[in-house]
Amino acid sequence: MSQPSVSPFRVIDLIRKKRDGGTLSTAEIGYLVEGCTLGSIPDYQMAAWLMAVVLRGMTREETAALTHSMLHSGEVLDLSFLPAKKVDKHSTGGVGDKTSLVLAPLVAAGGLYVPMISGRGLGHTGGTLDKLESIPGFRVDLSVPEFHRVLKACGASMIGQTEKVAPADRKLYALRDVTGTVESPYLICASIMSKKLAEGTDALVLDVKTGSGAFMKKEEDAVFLAELMVETGELMGKQMVALITNMDQPLGRMVGNALEVQECIEVLHGGGPPDLRELCLHLAAWMFHLGGVAKTVAEGKQLSGEIIASGKAFERFRQMVELQGGDVSTIDDPSRLPSADYRVDVGSPSTGYVSAIDCEQVGTACVILGGGREKKEDSVDPAVGIVIHKKIGDKVAAGEPLCTIYCHSDAHAAHARKLLEESYTIAPTPPAHRPSLIHRVIHKGEH
């Protein structure tokens, strides 16, 4: 004589099922995600389920079901009114990782649309929104109609996640953050993919970082996550590729928000450090290839170089900055970008070769200067940062600067300086190899 139940499932049964290594159905996962988002399932039950997922894992189908439920917990943009393919890039985060600011205008200049919804920096990694906001006046909080207008006008727009996109992810991420359940490839995949697919993109190029400055220090973990994301995106009808790229040292030479914008402008003008330039060209090549503009990746790469050389990529960037309220005089003259005027060189303790850099520690040094966030609520100083002079394999004399700290006072620099000194390893002989930039490409089909 039991009462007919309103809920199709009992949460406790779903927790137990995952705890015991079972597989949840799409409907069961949907029930959990909806209940969590609406608040009808208490946080302690979700926390227990999340920990069971961390320790038991998920099948591909469960991961896709989780991504799908989280995606459809909120608004999914419809960009079908745009007359060409929509492509985007997502990076798992690194130090000095600033390619988005180059890629969006570059790929837009090649005839595709880049609707880019980005995040803020957290922990040792920087965030695209923080970099953009170092351009005075630049607005990342466009409304959806404004986002549409900018996209239509210049082919690219870069904004922050709105409240309406994937609310389940916001709810779940906040809970994961305090319950030790962030570090699960299945949950990371669903979190990234639910937000990225809400942009209404047709194709997605993933830049999955590995090395001392990445979240995934081990390449095997990066590959596992990359394959999971590629398969999940494909199960959801998107064109996907993942590049496993090196993060054993900062990308480019600049770490810090305004400094990184300045370096992107160099690349858009045809210059910039070779590793940053190379990675941008390669990622853009894949975006052009998946977007149907280039038959091969090689062709896409050549096209990317041509677009930069023509000045069109820079022109698009300038246009986007203007449309989003930014002060273009700082783009035309990057010396007008915020820049801290107290400089401290970090000298090499000995003569030799840079054999390793603890890249996460470089990112942490930037956070300590005020250029990143320890907590979500922290504000960010656009003017501070670190300019890297020596990278892995470079020869250095005792006392010669390894890098320069941009900050506001000597006291301010002290802690960062210590971290930077510790992060460099100097050896008497050159390392056998310099790190290769692109370790692997994960893609189904020819390229």
Add this chain to the structure above:
Amino acid sequence: MSQPSVSPFRVIDLIRKKRDGGTLSTAEIGYLVEGCTLGSIPDYQMAAWLMAVVLRGMTREETAALTHSMLHSGEVLDLSFLPAKKVDKHSTGGVGDKTSLVLAPLVAAGGLYVPMISGRGLGHTGGTLDKLESIPGFRVDLSVPEFHRVLKACGASMIGQTEKVAPADRKLYALRDVTGTVESPYLICASIMSKKLAEGTDALVLDVKTGSGAFMKKEEDAVFLAELMVETGELMGKQMVALITNMDQPLGRMVGNALEVQECIEVLHGGGPPDLRELCLHLAAWMFHLGGVAKTVAEGKQLSGEIIASGKAFERFRQMVELQGGDVSTIDDPSRLPSADYRVDVGSPSTGYVSAIDCEQVGTACVILGGGREKKEDSVDPAVGIVIHKKIGDKVAAGEPLCTIYCHSDAHAAHARKLLEESYTIAPTPPAHRPSLIHRVIHKGEH
């Protein structure tokens, strides 16, 4: 320049440590238990940690630290004023498992003190407090001074857990119940032992049930938990033994609160069904042995039989009932105990031998009659129950009653009857063995 932290630990670090298979220190576990009890650590963090414990396990030292913290979260009784050793017995729960009502007066009559804090029935198993409360007037909610007075006067007292005993366990159990984290031997051990050790007992005999009516269906699981509890108790300075006993069929013949009191009175008068009598003698023997009254278990068993035969055990039971406000006329004449007057026989579908009984289902049938609880808030009917006529190995003719339902109406009996019919397996030939009552003894030292 980080702020000096008030807390010695970060909860997130402790969750991650357990998630990654690490070992927590005594101080770390104490911090979690205290924070959970005081409410300073949110339930969602404890839930994640509990799930990590379920899937990663704990060392002996961690289990003892958890037990210790939970024990000292509340009041620990000091019974040092009593002039002899204090011993107790704890059972992990079964169907028809009523030995406590025999053991407390029996062992008290032998010169030891039995300060017994018991629980209520939940799910398919019965609870000592519910059985005692079927004696009209019997109070299980004595204050600590009243408990002391009864113990002093008759050597045994049986009460419920007060609010002041192990509040951490109440908090944690409520959370485990809704987060799928009940089924962990480490957490079960800490929960049982923290409550039992709060009684101020010197020695503890554990009756760990295994079989179709036990929580641990598999003997290996029962042995694992038993060893854990014995080692934990010993680490905390207590004399310990665990008996692994059979629960493949109800213990004795009676299932249901007043019916079970009646059967205990039979045993205290020197009668009762052989399995119940045998288990009571054996458990009492170990209590006498650990309490130093009997040099060997065999000697303890002989003593137990003599005390019953002398009528002293019954006399102590009668005295305890009187001291705790119970109507002794129902003890002197058990036909005055509550008894449902509608009886339904469950007949055998065929001629043959009872080869198996789904003992959990028999317990569930009793719950459905109103004799147990599905939810903590449910009230219990003392008058209903099941009288078992046929046990494993017994010969039975088609139509002959396997058991009899005691209830209030035919409608009332219907669901229970179906469960009982399904719970019996009748085979044409006798089973190879009847279940042996005591499978194993876990004890360090000679016996």
